[in-house]
Every structure is written in structure tokens, then in C-alpha cells.
Amino acid sequence: MQLNPSEISDLIKKKIENFDLSTQVHTEGTVVSVTDGIVRIHGLSQAMQGEMLEFTGGTFGMALNLERDSVGAVVLGSYQHISEGDTVKCTGKILEVPIGEALLGRVVDALGNPIDAKGAIDTTEFSPIEKIAPGVIARQSVDQPVQLGLKSIDAMIPVGRGQRELIIGDRQTGKTAIAIDAIINQKGTGIKCIYVAIGQKRSSIANVVRKLEEHDALAHTIIVVASASESAALQFIAPYTGCTMGEYFRDKGEDALIIYDDLTKQAWAYRQVSLLLRRPPGREAYPGDVFYLHSRLLERASRINATEVEKLTGGKVKGKTGSLTALPIIETQGGDVSAFVPTNVISITDGQIFLESNLFNSGIRPAVNAGLSVSRVGGAAQTKIIKKLGGGTRLDLAQYRELAAFAQFASDLDENTRKQIERGQRVTELMKQNQYSPMSVAQMAVSLFAANEGFLDTVEVNKVLDFESALQSYMKSEHKELMANINATGDFSSDISTGIRSAIETFVKTHSW
């Protein structure tokens, strides 16, 4: 963008005109020590917990420890220029970040400053990063789905709008891949996405941004970045920043989806800050309030009712509920879900998607462990057709898991058991799905229908995916109306059932795969 010089001076002139020369009244303190981004300040007797403090050179900090004679604060950003004896001012404000539509399609840091070289963010609205979650009266139960576009998840572990569903697994099990697919699948649904990257490599973040751009999914997404090279304080506040940006959409009666990638690293950052502030360490050296760290964040993901939306928008939006769905990610070490932070977050969330590295390595991707994964509220939100057809899948897989150990004695087994094992093998195969190729409800319904009604039983196990893709392209070209109808209503009527059945029957007779 080229700026006209006169425009600039006009702008400055206007600013000077409107500048009111007020007397500043503030509380001041002196820096006593600076250690690893933690500053001890003498004075500042009026400082509030969580208040933004102004250091010299325009750097800001946050007061975290209020003691009798000193204040412990974290510096948000670089602290190299702060030295002993510097003055610190109270701002009288809790840390705030910009919010609004203008942030969509942008990459920002934990304070809401753009870092994508696309210019300033055109918004005037700000909101504090720490807010209390909506109360019980303001809430509404979860009954609408968020389609993640993954067969295995949407069929067996459905996520509803306003739900908190944990994605948990070891490193390299495809946790982020699920999150990115979920964002891509929200294209055109009106659900705004926020991806919060905490403690990740800048290169992986650049990859995520590029993939979202390639799939045309950046326009409805805000990316909040606190990379591994940024200070622990920024990594610790980044999820709250993202949550505040998501709440903006929730509070005006829209739906939003937020992904925290990942909360383990945030807990590490908070542990670092706490230990440097000399708070007493507890289990695994985490401070005593590490549970509250995550519970207060995840409580803010919720669905609020139309009355609350009307109240929050001052009557501008009527009859619409708002929601913020959260997909926190937790990385486990060696599959150990009984470590401190994983157990905490499992107990806070409304269910978890459990990813396993041995499934991943044996080629089952997404590597969802259907037995350990649950969704505690999503069932009520599932699309009717997927609910109907997905139930069978879950059962098939559960039975298969019990019998899988006997699979190698296939010839000695009775007819019934053998059939169950074969069905299980095919359903397991069918649950595989490529990255960056989310499916619509209708596509999923057709695949699940084929499995449920035994159309796959005659297909060889290693041909199941070929069969599926051939069937999908056939349905896409020959039965557009039926598919559109399913996508529009989500109902499972006898018309639709017979429609799908006859379509698959014709396909089986006339096509090869």
C-alpha cells in the first residue's frame, strides 16, 4: 500500500488537534532486579493482580506477584533493555488485545500485533485477555454439530458446538493434522476458526499457514503465535489471547472453533514463569494453580443462549445462540496419560480423541483409538444420519477389538466370529482418511452405509479404500441431488436409505475398482 505524504501529515495534524493535554496521574515503582524475564519492582503499592505495567522503551509487563514490599512481574517481550533502577508505571488496565472481524485471515502474536507483513489491523475494539466464563443462566446445551470432516471422528466421537474435546497423543501421531483438517472443513460453514500455536517451531507454523492458504481456509481463520523463541510469558498468555478473540464471535451470536496447539507447552511456560517468581513447586514442579490455569481457559469455551447474545450485543442480534468450541491438544510422553497435565485436561474437557503411535505406524491415519476415545456431550449434537449409521461402526470396531487377537486362527473359528473379524478389518480400513481431504456429511453417510449394509464384505481388505474413492466419485457425478439433499437436511429417511442403497447396488454391478 502506497501512502500519500499529505495524507500522513493530515493524519498527524488531526491527531495533534484531538490530542488532549491532560495531566498524568500514575503510580511509579523502581526495578530492583531483572532475571530471565521476571522483574522485581519496588513501590507500585497500588498495582492490581494481572495489571499491565509500562516499562521504559514502550515494553509492557504483567504484575503477577503482589508482595508486601515488592511486585513480581513478567515482561511481555524482550527484556534486555530493562535495567535495575528503571522506573515502571502502572497503567490501571488489565492486559487487552484487539478483537474483531479484521483479525480474520491474519497471523498475530500473543499481544495481537500482526506478524504477517500485511499491514496494521484495522480494528478499534479491545478486550481483556482474562475474563470470567459465562454463568449457568447464560448457557445453552450443546445440540448442533461441528463437522470435523473426518469419518472416524464425526462417526464415533462427534463434537458439538460449544464442546471442549481434547486431542491427546504422543509426538508424531497426527494431532495437528486433525486440527488443520477441522479448520479446512469449516470453510463456508460460517464457523470462524482460531489456531493458537504455543511453543512451536516457526517453520511448522509457516507450514500450517501455507497449508491453510492453499486450501483457501485462511480467510476464516485467526492464527495466534507464541513460538518457541518467544518469552515464556507470551507463551503462557497466548491461549487467553486466542480465547478472547474467539469470544468476540461467540458473544455476537456466531460460532467459532478454537484450537490450542498445545497446552502441554503452555503449562511448561507457566511452570517456568512460576518457578522464576519463586512460587512453591508442586507435583512435577508445576505450581499449585496449574489446574486452574487450564480450567479457567476451557470454561470459556461454551454455548450461550439467545437471551445472553441479545444482552451482550445490546439487542442488535436476536434469536441467535453463540458458541465457542475448543479443541485443546495435549502431547503425552510415551503414551502416559496419567501424567499431571494430561489427567487434568482430560478431567476438564467433555471427552478426548486419543491418538496412538502404534496405530499411526501401522498405517491407520488418523490414528484414533476408538476404544479409549469418547465424546461426553457430542452424541446429542450429531447429525441424524451420521448418528444412525455411525452407531454400527462403533459396534463393529468394538467387537473386532475383542476378537482381533484370534484373527490369525481364521480357519478354526466359527462362521459368526470370522464374519465379525472380517467386518472389523474392513471398517478399520474404511476409517483411514488422507490428510487435507475432509468429507461432507453425505460422503461420510455413503461410506458408512456401504460398511453397515455389508457392501464391503465382498471387497478385499486392501481394496476397501479404492472401492470407497471409486464409489465417492460415482456418487458425486451420478447422484448429485441425493448428496445435496443429505447435506442440506442431515435426515435419514427411508427415501434417502433406498436412494443410497440403489445407488451403491448399481455402482457395484457396473463399476470396477
Place this chain on the structure above:
Amino acid sequence: MSELATLARPYAVAVFKRAKETDSAKTWSKNLAFVASVFSNKSISDLIDNPKIGKSALSTVLLDISEGQIDQEGQNFLKILIENNRLSLVPAITQLFETYKAEDEGSIEIDVTTAFAFTDETKKKFSSTLKKVFGKKVNMKVAVDSALIGGVLVRAGDQVIDASVRGQLQQLAQRL
């Protein structure tokens, strides 16, 4: 600094309470000021830091120096400090004691920095205005600093009222 204040507080509170009881705040004020001035002497502070000199020797030296300058209670206080190895706290104790005293008297220490020296009349006016603002008796210390360009900077403890041209320019710079 803040750690020193924490350690000095019990001593300062004890001294202040004793001074209130015996109504001798002024004497204590003098005592503490004298001790603090003694410690600001380089050779004395070297002596205190010297590990070779025992507590009793140190006590004799210090009591000899302060003979006639501080009263009996002051000497006792000095002995306690020597016994507890807390001689380094004296400046902090003095400062805290003065704050408590000022608070008790309902007065407040205010540092005023101006760009140009006050005339007597404006000083009086300014002082009475400050009295209204803070609701307390005002002990005003005035300093001149031409770096302010114009206006005044008032500092009362942590609180700062910046009505200087420099402060306004800084605000403007931030806005732009």
C-alpha cells in the same frame, strides 16, 4: 531494596512504638539520623564489614563514637543491631521510621520538581493546593530541573502527578 525493607520493618515498628510510648519521636529521629550518618562514613562501614573484628569490639567502638550523641535507649538499640548482625539495616530502618512518623502526624513528604524556580508566593499557593489534593499536611521539597521544559512534576511516595511539558510531549509521541 525491597528485601531490606522486609527485614527492617520489625525494627522500625518496634522503635516507632517505643517512641510513641515515651513520646520521644524527635529524640529517636535524631538518634537514627546520627547512627545513619556515622555509617555513611567509609572507614566505619569498612570496620563493620571486617570479619576480624568481634561483636564486643565493634560494640565498644560504636558506643564510644555515639557517646553523648544518642540516649540510653538508642545505645540499647544499637547493641541489639550488633547482636543480630543487622547493622546494615540502619538506613532502611531510618527511612521506614520517618514514614511511620509522618503518617502518624498526618503529614506527607512530597518532592516537587519544577522547570523554573518558584517564587515564595507561588510556592505557598502550590503547597496549599497540594494540601487540598492529598488531604494531609505537606512537607514540600522543591528542586529545579530545566529538562522538564515547563510545568511541574509532583512525587508523593509511589504516586506521580506529571503536569510537565516533557510528560505531555512523551504522551504525544506515544500517540503518534
